[in-house]
Amino acid sequence: MQILQDDLISAVVSSASHLSATYPIGNVQDDIPSLPYICNATSCTITLTVSSGMQALFLSGIQADSATVQLVTSTDDSGQININTTPYSSLAELATGSSQRISPEWFSFTVATAAATISSPYAGGTISEYTQGPTTLVLEGNLTLAADLVLTDSANSIQRISSGAALTAATVTLTLTTSTDHKDSPVTGNAIYLWDQSSGVAGRFEDSSGAAINLNDFANVMIGSICTIGGTDYQVAKIIGDGTGASDVELSGSASDATVSAIKHPIKLGIARAGSVLNIENPQLGLSRTFTDYSVRRPLLNGGYSETQRNVCKGFNVSAMLSDTNAQNFEGFYRAFRSKPFPAIIAEGFDSGRNENTRMAGFYYLRSAPSMAYATHSGSATQTEFQIHEVI
Numbered sequence: 299m300q301i302l303q304d305d306l307i308s309a310v311v312s313s314a315s316h317l318s319a320t321y322p323i324g325n326v327q328d329d330i331p332s333l334p335y336i337c338n339a340t341s342c343t344i345t346l347t348v349s350s351g352m353q354a355l356f357l358s359g360i361q362a363d364s365a366t367v368q369l370v371t372s373t374d375d376s377g378q379i380n381i382n383t384t385p386y387s388s389l390a391e392l393a394t395g396s397s398q399r400i401s402p403e404w405f406s407f408t409v410a411t412a413a414a415t416i417s418s419p420y421a422g423g424t425i426s427e428y429t430q431g432p433t434t435l436v437l438e439g440n441l442t443l444a445a446d447l448v449l450t451d452s453a454n455s456i457q458r459i460s461s462g463a464a465l466t467a468a469t470v471t472l473t474l475t476t477s478t479d480h481k482d483s484p485v486t487g488n489a490i491y492l493w494d495q496s497s498g499v500a501g502r503f504e505d506s507s508g509a510a511i512n513l514n515d516f517a518n519v520m521i522g523s524i525c526t527i528g529g530t531d532y533q534v535a536k537i538i539g540d541g542t543g544a545s546d547v548e549l550s551g552s553a554s555d556a557t558v559s560a561i562k563h564p565i566k567l568g569i570a571r572a573g574s575v576l577n578i579e580n581p582q583l584g585l586s587r588t589f590t591d592y593s594v595r596r597p598l599l600n601g602g603y604s605e606t607q608r609n610v611c612k613g614f615n616v617s618a619m620l621s622d623t624n625a626q627n628f629e630g631f632y633r634a635f636r637s638k639p640f641p642a643i644i645a646e647g648f649d650s651g652r653n654e655n656t657r658m659a660g661f662y663y664l665r666s667a668p669s670m671a672y673a674t675h676s677g678s679a680t681q682t683e684f685q686i687h688e689v690i
Contacts, residue, residue, distance in 0.1 A: 299580055299618065300406070300461070302356055302641040303631055304573040306349040314342035317522050317533055317550070317564070326570040329639050331359045331398070331661055331690050336522040337565035338533060338550075340477065346470040346570060353462045353575040355470060356641035357381070358402040358661050359568020359690075361522075362474040367405065369456045372467040375409050377456030381472075398568075398609075398690050404643045404659035406462030406575070409454045460646050461577065470572060474565045476524065481561040485517035493527045495555050499535070500545035503558065513541035522564025525549070528556030533564065569661055571641050576631055578624045580645045586615045590687070612660070613687040614644050625670060625680035632668055639663040639689045662686045 305327070312323045314337045321336035323344065335344075355367065365381035385399045423442070456465070481490040488505035495501040503511040503519065513519050519541070523534045527549075536548035592608040620628060643659040668684035 299578050299616075300354065300404070300643050300646055301576040301578070301631060302354050302571050302573050303576045303634075305571050306352050306573045307346050307570065308349055309347040310344065310570065312337065312342050312344045314339040314565075318535060321522070326567050329569075329689070331568035334359045334361075334566045334568040337474070339565070340524060340562060341473075341475040342565055344472040344474065344567060344570075346472070346572060348465075348468045348470055348572045350465070350467045351574050352465050352468060352572045353406060354573070354641075355405040355407075356402065356569070356571040356659070356661075357405075357472070357567065358641070359398060359566060360400050360403070360474070361563055361566035362400075362476055363478050363563065364475045366473045368471045368473070369407065369465070370469050370471075371409075371456070371465050373454075375454040375456050375465075377407070377458075379405065379458050401657055402641075402659045402661065404641065405458055406460060407456050407465060408459045408462050409465065410457050462575070464574065472567070472570075474567070476562045476565050479560040479562060480518040480523075481558055483518050484511075485515065487512055487515045490516070490519070490558050490561060493525070493553055493556055493558050494544075495553060496545035498552050499548045499550070501549070501553070502541060502544060502547050510542040513537055513547070515540075518563070519561060520564065522566065524560075524562040524564060525558060526560040527553045527558055529559070569641070576627055578628055579618050579620055581614070581616045581618050584617065585645065588613045588615065609690055611688040611690055612657070613665070613685060616644070616682075616684050616686060618682050619673060620680050620682050622678050622680060625682060628668070628682065629670070632664060635664070637663060642686070644686070660688045661690070662688055 307327065310323055310326055312335065316322050317336040317338050321334060323335045325333050325335045326344075350372075360381065360383065362383050365383050366378055367381060368376070368378045370376045381403055383400055423439070483489075488509070488511065490503045490511055491506040492504045492508070493501055494504050494508075503513070505511060519534060519537070521534055521537065525532050525534065530553065532549040532551050532553050534547060535550050538546040541547050590611045590613060592610070594606040594608065596604040598604060639661050640663070641659070642662050645658055663686070665685040665687050668682055670683075671681045673679040673681045
């Protein structure tokens with residue numbers, strides 16, 4: 299189990315602006331994943347300045363069609379890692395109230411010596427691994443790349459592993475893009491065809507027959523979605539209820555009645571943390587996972603039933619046998635954080651299965667103080683019990 303126990307990010311900037319003053323880039327450093335940064339463009343780069351000592355990077359609430367993480371340290375070590383932006387496979391998870399569509403990502407890093415060195419001019423051939431070289435490369439023959447080519451004075455590359463070492467001061471650059479048209483991809487219901495303006499920025503989306511689109515059922519229109527209406531891009535700034543009312547949807551600008559040619563998901567980032575890691579033993583066999591469903595259930599007086607779907611959060615009941623040193627470190631962590639949320643990955647070693655690995659990573663808080671009991675007469679091992687709950 300790994301816990302990100304501090305935040306070494308000293309500055310966060312984005313190459314693009316935000317949807318509105320409610321969604322600035324500074325939101326990624328608060329403790330509210332549901333209040334993200336929402337970009338006002340179809341691509342942006344987010345740059346994190348990180349002090350020396352980073353062992354892990356945690357990202358939650360990402361919304362993008364493609365995303366990469368690039369690291370460059372003060373000693374010129376560098377590396378680039380793709381972020382898996384595949385949404386949850388179940389369409390039901392994309393429906394109303396699901397604020398997290400892409401699994402949180404936990405990155406641990408190591409600095410590895412490059413496998414090969416090249417010099418300039420280069421006569422040609424295939425390069426299959428990270429390669430040290432001059433910052434400018436003169437080619438005298440064909441160059442075939444089977445992987446990334448890094449032109450740097452350093453012989454080292456940064457790679458993702460399960461349990462990382464501390465890096466020197468670094469710059470982390472997230473490159474996020476959105477490009478997929480979702481106007482014809484409802485979870486349920488009809489495709490979007492038309493924007494029907496009520497007045498000013500307000501209106502609603504309709505299908506080809508002029509019927510209102512229920513956005514709760516459609517599920518692929520959200521705050522910040524980039525809509526191409528009559529050839530001009532607008533962003534969805536507000537949705538009231540299910541969006542079927544004549545003025546239930548508000549855009550970032552005034553759009554007259556016109557055909558909708560594309561609706562792209564917004565670029566979002568909820569939480570970004572980078573810092574040192576508290577490594578403790580994995581939970582013992584029997585680790586249980588629980589869920590809290592925040593949906594509203596209303597049994598009616600006539601025997602009927604009304605419901606409104608909301609978020610589902612996961613939690614874990616953890617029982618772990620900790621060494622004396624780790625038990626003391628964990629107690630110190632609890633005393634420092636108490637009710638404050640923090641990034642963690644509950645069990646490491648599930649790298650072969652993305653669901654098991656990244657869905658165990660999340661932004662959690664301790665429901666109550668942990669309990670500890672000595673498991674040996676010498677005090678060398680401590681049985682530790684605690685409950686951890688997700689924040690989304």
